[in-house]
Amino acid sequence: MFGRLHSQSRSKVMTYTISLPTCDSCNAVQYPSREICRNCFSENITHKDTDASGILLAHSTIGHSLHNQFSTPAGWPIATVQLNKGTVLIVHLFDSAMTTGAKIRLQSLMDPDGRRVFIALPLSMKAISWEDLIKERMK
Template sequence: MTIKLPVCTCCGKTQYPVREICGECLSDDLKWMDIRAEGELLASVPLYHSLDEFFQDRLPWTIGSVRLEDGTVMMVNLGGEDMESGTEVSLSAEQDHKGRSVYWAHRKEEEND
């Protein structure tokens, strides 16, 4: 499974959060590429309060951080799924209700590996 993120053509660093200048070497030569979206759940936390109406109807809502195989750390949604730190996950991307890219972590299934 892959997701699209900008990658610096000078130093190879994946840019997350998405930005126009490389956070590593300040090059502006970034190219959107398919990134292998598999990694490890670092931490997760349930949210019990939100100012956003979308989430108010769905609380508690679990979010987490994932380190991809290339070292990029991303914020992800776990929704209602309960996962321990260290769980092997794959990510998917979709547009939220405001048209922004959001990422979901899914437990990697052994049989697909």
């Protein structure tokens, strides 16, 4: 459910990963997901772990949502992030105070509708659940 945490024994550096659909033939990441590779048209797409760290490119707080679950008192922060390996994603943003250029890591979590979604967290922050997120948002 959460992004995975790997300890690389030699460097002692903690690396977070998320799983994204990736082409077996050319390694192109397919996000949003595709059944045929966006680059080489291969049918062989499998989920592979990739480095979950990146930077925040743009941020916003949704003040007017079409879905009640996002109507929280201070609005619902989202962001556009770019992973270090280049993939760009629109994701939930944990901390609305984070601004453009901030270093982030992504974590995967399950939302109440059963969708696997991503949230951008400060690099040093531990993994959270959707329930933790809602508690934080309702403060």
